[in-house]
Each structure stands twice: as C-alpha cells, then as structure tokens.
Amino acid sequence: MTSDGPIDSLSLEQATSVLLCRIGEITLKGQNRRQFEIRVMQNLRARLRGLGAFQVDLRDSRIWVRPREGTDPELLGRAAERARTIFGIVSVSPALKWAGPVTPAMIESAAALYMRQLLERRPRTASFKVESRRGDKTFPLTSPRISAACGAAVLAACPELRVDVHRPEVTLYVELRSDLILYHEILPGSRGLPLGSSGRALLLLSGGIDSPVAGYMMASRGLRLEAVYFHTSPFTSDQAREKVLRLAAELSIYTGHLPVHVVDFTPAQLELNEKVPPEMLTVVMRRLMIRVADRLAERRELGALVTGESLGQVASQTLAALACTDVVSERIIFRPLIGLDKDATIEIAREIGTFETSILPYEDCCTIFVHRHPRVHPEIRHAEEAERDLDIETLVATCLEQIELVTMSPDAL
Numbered sequence: 394m395t396s397d398g399p400i401d402s403l404s405l406e407q408a409t410s411v412l413l414c415r416i417g418e419i420t421l422k423g424q425n426r427r428q429f430e431i432r433v434m435q436n437l438r439a440r441l442r443g444l445g446a447f448q449v450d451l452r453d454s455r456i457w458v459r460p461r462e463g464t465d466p467e468l469l470g471r472a473a474e475r476a477r478t479i480f481g482i483v484s485v486s487p488a489l490k491w492a493g494p495v496t497p498a499m500i501e502s503a504a505a506l507y508m509r510q511l512l513e514r515r516p517r518t519a520s521f522k523v524e525s526r527r528g529d530k531t532f533p534l535t536s537p538r539i540s541a542a543c544g545a546a547v548l549a550a551c552p553e554l555r556v557d558v559h560r561p562e563v564t565l566y567v568e569l570r571s572d573l574i575l576y577h578e579i580l581p582g583s584r585g586l587p588l589g590s591s592g593r594a595l596l597l598l599s600g601g602i603d604s605p606v607a608g609y610m611m612a613s614r615g616l617r618l619e620a621v622y623f624h625t626s627p628f629t630s631d632q633a634r635e636k637v638l639r640l641a642a643e644l645s646i647y648t649g650h651l652p653v654h655v656v657d658f659t660p661a662q663l664e665l666n667e668k669v670p671p672e673m674l675t676v677v678m679r680r681l682m683i684r685v686a687d688r689l690a691e692r693r694e695l696g697a698l699v700t701g702e703s704l705g706q707v708a709s710q711t712l713a714a715l716a717c718t719d720v721v722s723e724r725i726i727f728r729p730l731i732g733l734d735k736d737a738t739i740e741i742a743r744e745i746g747t748f749e750t751s752i753l754p755y756e757d758c759c760t761i762f763v764h765r766h767p768r769v770h771p772e773i774r775h776a777e778e779a780e781r782d783l784d785i786e787t788l789v790a791t792c793l794e795q796i797e798l799v800t801m802s803p804d805a806l
C-alpha cells in the first residue's frame with residue numbers, strides 16, 4: 394500500500410528524466426571493456442551534441458544520459474532515438490530516477506505515480522505487470538516482494554488496470570541500485586562494436602541497394618568509414634549523384650559524419666570504352682575503380698576497402714571476376730554481403746532506412762557502360778591483356794586529381 398506520509402512517499406517533482414543505455418558485447422573483459430565503454434560514450438556524446446546539452450556518464454556498466462540545466466527534458470525522446478543508432482548500445486530505456494536511499498513505501502509510491510502518469514498518456518492501457526531487480530542486496534525486500542508490493546500499490550492507484558503476468562500490455566520495470574529507477578520500455582539498439590574501435594575503411598558507395606548495407610554492416614563492427622563514389626557525368630545525371638549523397642546522409646545516422654570523395658570517372662571511362670575489348674570492359678572498369686579506391690585509402694590512412702558485392706549476383710561478381718579485382722588492391726577488401734541473398738540485403742536496407750532512396754531510378758555508370766555479354770569467368774591474365782593498351786598509372790593519377798570532397802551528416806536529411 395502506498396503511504397501518504399510526507400517522509401515515506403516520493404513525488405514526480407523529485408524524479409529526474411534519464412536515458413538508461415545498456416552496452417554489449419558481454420564477452421569483453423578488463424581493459425577492452427573500458428575502451429569499449431569510453432568509445433561508446435564519446436560517439437554518443439558526438440551524436441547528441443546537435444540536439445541539446447546532455448550529461449553522459451557511466452555507472453554500473455551502463456550509460457546514463459540526462460538533460461543538463463536549460464535542456465528541455467522532452468528532448469530525451471529524440472535523444473533515445475539517436476542513442477539507438479550508436480553501435481555498441483544494445484538497448485535504451487527512457488526512465489525516471491529518484492536518488493536513493495529509498496524505503497519500500499517510497500518505491501510503492503513511485504510505482505503508483507509512474508503508472509498514473511503513463512495512463513494519462515495511454516488511457517486505454519488495461520493490463521500490466523511489475524518486474525523488479527535489486528542491485529542492493531541489503532534492501533529488506535527481495536525482488537519478487539518488491540514486484541508484489543508495487544503491483545498492489547499500482548492497482549490501488551489505478552483501479553482501471555488489472556495484473557496480467559503472461560501478456561501484459563505494459564511491464565513496469567523497477568530497479569533498485571544506489572538510486573531507484575523506473576521504466577516501461579526497452580528499445581532495441583544497434584549492437585555491434587563502437588565506431589573507431591576496429592580502425593578506418595573506405596566504402597565504395599554506389600546508388601544501389603547493396604553498398605549502403607555493406608557500409609552499415611562494417612561500421613557495426615567498429616570501422617569508421619569514408620566513402621568514394623565514381624560518377625560519369627554527363628552520362629550519369631546530377632540526380633544520380635544527389636541520390637548517392639542522400640544515401641551517404643542516411644548512412645551517417647549510424648556512421649557519424651561521412652566524408653564522400655566524389656571522383657570524376659568520365660575521362661577514364663571514355664578511354665576504357667575506346668581501348669578495352671567490350672566483353673572485358675566491366676572487369677577492367679572495376680579493377681580501375683579498386684585501384685583508385687586503394688590509392689585514395691592510402692592517402693587518407695584507411696586500412697581497408699568495403700564493397701557491396703555478393704557472390705554470383707551479377708557477371709562482375711563471379712568467383713573469377715572477384716579474383717580479378719581482388720589482386721589489384723593492396724588493402725583487404727571487405728565484402729560483408731558476399732554470402733547474403735538479395736532478399737536478406739533488402740531486409741537490412743529497409744531496417745536501416747536506405748531502401749527507398751536506393752530504388753530511385755537514376756542509373757549508375759556500371760549499368761550504362763556494360764556490354765551485353767560480358768566475360769563471366771575472366772582469368773587474371775585475360776584482364777591484364779585487356780589492359781595492355783592502357784596507361785594504368787596515368788589513369789589512376791587522373792582520377793585522383795579529380796576528386797571533390799563532400800561531407801554528409803544527418804542534418805542534410
């Protein structure tokens with residue numbers, strides 16, 4: 394039962410709105426764990442900066458976010474959405490916190506207040522249950538007894554509710570550590586490893602469905618990304634370029650500010666069209682892109698390349714064709730989609746929010762310049778022969794001279 398005594402009950406005014414962010418990967422230990430936590434916090438702070446002033450702290454192996462003085466607590470909802478995009482965060486709960494120590498009667502009063510307030514926002518809620526966790530083992534009540542006591546207090550304060558322990562519409566979570574924490578939502582986060590913890594890489598970003606997904610997947614393993622886009626204006630339109638930049642902005646929700654190196658590939662492409670046997674054009678073009686990307690990565694001190702290739706998806710992605718492109722890069726090429734079918738990739742594209750942009754109709758250079766019957770199983774020596782009349786070094790250098798750097802951020806959306 395709730396107590397109405399002034400000492401033994403809590404008020405909403407005494408509570409602080411906070412975000413509780415749980416962090417993975419549970420297998421990390423010791424020093425690694427510490428670095429992991431620091432990076433997640435840094436990345437979260439950077440992501441919240443444009444929104445308002447927030448205090449971000451680590452406590453009990455979780456990250457706590459609270460609005461600083463002058464920042465509207467209502468912004469915590471948007472802060473939660475941003476926190477969910479931070480790699481390394483497993484889940485996020487908007488919560489109310491009462492500074493401890495507290496008595497059982499205080500917890501009951503807080504539970505009742507919390508649910509009353511929730512009912513005002515969601516008046517049609519009919520059932521609930523309470524789940525409790527007790528970090529402080531010296532507290533006089535066990536977790537099940539805290540839950541039972543809170544359940545009774547909620548029922549007394551909200552007679553329109555009933556308890557349903559199997560399929561409740563709302564679960565009220567009560568956590569007792571040094572403070573009292575109440576929440577009812579556990580929103581899934583992006584998981585993975587924090588950006589920057591695995592190094593840096595260059596994503597070959599086209600306007601298709603695959604490469605944004607590939608970038609997302611490698612970023613989720615802790616790679617900080619830059620991107621390169623090869624455009625062949627005027628054969629490809631300005632809209633094709635805008636589409637790629639928009640994809641970069643959409644991706645930057647997860648990757649943070651994303652520098653995009655826009656390479657003018659037209660002079661090189663025209664020379665290839667002239668001097669390369671048509672059935673070898675795709676392979677030679679892809680080898681040139683990889684060479685340029687590799688050199689750009691060297692300049693920018695990026696340790697790997699990332700592409701959206703998937704084995705067997707198109708003629709340029711057979712085992713033989715991939716082997717032909719692999720050998721021209723000094724850097725490792727990550728192809729995280731290599732074993733995924735298109736449906737699985739599309740599902741991820743939808744989840745991360747790039748799909749709708751990817752299916753806009755603007756054409757890519759790969760679709761304009763391909764031969765109708767490209768060589769499907771080229772050997773490396775065939776590719777080398779097809780490049781015989783080309784001055785590769787000069788072509789690469791020309792591309793590297795024609796780069797425009799555009800940095801994209803979620804602000805562009």
Ligand code: ATP
Pocket residue numbers: 596597598599600601602603604605621622623624699700701702706707709757758759
């Ligand atoms: P996507 O859907 O990512 O465009 P795709 O299935 O259309 O891929 P390709 O167009 O053959 O396949 O490209 C394979 C990969 O090569 C892409 O995923 C991307 O990483 C890279 N790539 C292709 N075209 C470009 C480009 N114009 N600029 C930068 N990277 C590109």
Ligand code: MG
Pocket residue numbers: 599600601757759
């Ligand atoms: Mg493509």
